Amino acid sequence: MFSQKMQHFINFLIWPMLFQLMMIGCAPASEADLAATTPLAETSADNEPVGEMDAVDETAVPQANFTRIDLRNDLRPRGVSDEWYVASDMADSTLYLIEIESGRRFVISEHGGWGDVVVTQTTVAWIDDDGHVQQYNIVTRETQQVTRQPAERFNLVGSDQWLVWQDKRNETGDENTYAADIYAFNLFSGEEISVAVAAGVQQQPALSGEIVVWADNRNSPARGEPLEGCGNCPDNPFDIYSYNLRTRETAVLVADGKHNAQPTIERNQVAWITFGEGIRVLDLRTGVVETAVPYQQGMVQPYLFANQLRYAIKQACDVIVVDDSGQEIPANTGAFLFDLASRETMQLTSYKEPLVLHNRANVVIGEGCMTGFETVYLLQGLHPQTAVSPVQGPAVVSHDPDLQVTEWDYSIPEFPPVLENVRELDELHYEIRLAETAVGFDLIWNNYPCSTEPVLFIQPGRQLELWPGNIVGDSCESMSVAHLFSVSLNENVPLDDWQFIFHAPPGEQ
Numbered sequence: 390m391f392s393q394k395m396q397h398f399i400n401f402l403i404w405p406m407l408f409q410l411m412m413i414g415c416a417p418a419s420e421a422d423l424a425a426t427t428p429l430a431e432t433s434a435d436n437e438p439v440g441e442m443d444a445v446d447e448t449a450v451p452q453a454n455f456t457r458i459d460l461r462n463d464l465r466p467r468g469v470s471d472e473w474y475v476a477s478d479m480a481d482s483t484l485y486l487i488e489i490e491s492g493r494r495f496v497i498s499e500h501g502g503w504g505d506v507v508v509t510q511t512t513v514a515w516i517d518d519d520g521h522v523q524q525y526n527i528v529t530r531e532t533q534q535v536t537r538q539p540a541e542r543f544n545l546v547g548s549d550q551w552l553v554w555q556d557k558r559n560e561t562g563d564e565n566t567y568a569a570d571i572y573a574f575n576l577f578s579g580e581e582i583s584v585a586v587a588a589g590v591q592q593q594p595a596l597s598g599e600i601v602v603w604a605d606n607r608n609s610p611a612r613g614e615p616l617e618g619c620g621n622c623p624d625n626p627f628d629i630y631s632y633n634l635r636t637r638e639t640a641v642l643v644a645d646g647k648h649n650a651q652p653t654i655e656r657n658q659v660a661w662i663t664f665g666e667g668i669r670v671l672d673l674r675t676g677v678v679e680t681a682v683p684y685q686q687g688m689v690q691p692y693l694f695a696n697q698l699r700y701a702i703k704q705a706c707d708v709i710v711v712d713d714s715g716q717e718i719p720a721n722t723g724a725f726l727f728d729l730a731s732r733e734t735m736q737l738t739s740y741k742e743p744l745v746l747h748n749r750a751n752v753v754i755g756e757g758c759m760t761g762f763e764t765v766y767l768l769q770g771l772h773p774q775t776a777v778s779p780v781q782g783p784a785v786v787s788h789d790p791d792l793q794v795t796e797w798d799y800s801i802p803e804f805p806p807v808l809e810n811v812r813e814l815d816e817l818h819y820e821i822r823l824a825e826t827a828v829g830f831d832l833i834w835n836n837y838p839c840s841t842e843p844v845l846f847i848q849p850g851r852q853l854e855l856w857p858g859n860i861v862g863d864s865c866e867s868m869s870v871a872h873l874f875s876v877s878l879n880e881n882v883p884l885d886d887w888q889f890i891f892h893a894p895p896g897e898q
């Protein structure tokens with residue numbers, strides 16, 4: 390007989406993996422203490438490498454803006470950042486931190502669990518063998534236990550400030566086998582927040598800035614039932630919810646009575662898989678929903694980054710589909726990148742059942758069937774391609790016949806100016822602000838070095854359209870943290886009347 394813990398392990402880790410092929414394939418605040426421990430004492434007191442990778446094979450991929458780096462195929466990929474790669478042993482949960490450039494490998498935990506990990510430039514977070522959230526600081530070489538209350542936890546996501554996960558502390562007993570809630574932890578303040586505690590299952594959280602989104606079947610008449618390979622997905626609707634970690638406000642983004650799953654968020658866009666329809670994208674600014682990628686059998690793992698929508702289509706690697714004559718039908722599988730601006734699709738791999746991990750501009754792909762991986766590789770620097778502004782910058786141009794630009798100036802102040810009467814346009818990433826002045830407005834954006842040719846269009850209908858220009862790089866002479874357009878108009882426009890369009894740059898930081 391299985392223990393209760395093993396049964397829950399199957400319910401919430403093994404079954405979700407199978408549902409990617411079956412279910413989604415056919416569809417879709419309390420204070421917590423931080424307990425500091427010393428890592429690596431069991432393996433290396435001085436934190437010297439316990440092993441090294443073979444030299445990485447770095448190859449530029451033709452006709453693509455990224456680099457392929459081949460990784461060891463005897464480890465299971467768990468997470469990635471620009472500089473670090475995290476993997477675990479195939480046979481146990483020993484967790485390794487690997488420096489991508491040098492291949493040096495360190496043991497950071499011998500109880501690293503089995504799910505995906507959150508990797509930033511300075512930290513690694515994971516759910517351990519006992520269900521606790523742990524975070525390792527790459528700089529201080531210390532591990533902190535984030536959670537204190539025993540519970541089964543799954544689907545960890547996060548950032549430098551927040552960790553968010555699926556939690557079963559309130560969902561015990563056989564009647565709650567398929568139920569879970571969502572919790573978050575503020576790494577800056579040490580506060581744990583109840584994001585979503587409700588009947589049914591709140592699952593598959595995703596995070597962008599201070600906004601969490603997830604799939605939720607609290608209103609489903611079949612919320613306590615298993616999905617049975619998605620044969621009953623139409624009878625078990627999941628809605629898409631959001632929660633603002635700063636304002637503590639909850640919103641229902643999608644409640645259409647359909648089975649919606651695996652949401653992803655990037656700034657002002659949310660995407661998810663709708664059973665039988667495909668990957669849909671919601672623009673939070675306009676409320677417009679579009680089906681970006683039509684439904685295909687085995688569609689899983691949508692991921693938004695800038696103007697990219699990535700996803701995978703999987704088929705069990707040991708399954709062959711044949712037609713009436715017995716001929717094999719080629720599988721339209723692999724990992725894909727759909728550009729929301731150009732509407733073009735790039736195939737990253739055609740493997741039947743790839744393991745795919747995303748972290749913004751980086752993607753790790755594992756290819757292998759049943760017994761292990763044949764190959765594992767990193768696609769690094771997968772930055773979006775951005776359309777070029779039709780006007781050479783810097784420039785401010787009005788296409789609104791009622792608004793005339795009487796004067797404008799572009800500057801790169803050493804520090805962001807302190808302004809009054811400010812409207813936040815994009816506080817999640819570029820910290821774009823619009824400030825009212827006596828004769829017009831100031832437009833300020835941060836976290837974008839070396840923008841030397843920005844263009845601002847004033848479009849009809851009180852619409853501002855900003856092209857920040859090309860990133861020059863480290864050799865740029867105008868390295869700065871702030872950029873400022875000061876614009877004078879023939880009449881003042883209230884801040885709240887402006888609509889704003891931002892064209893993401895090709896190399897986000």
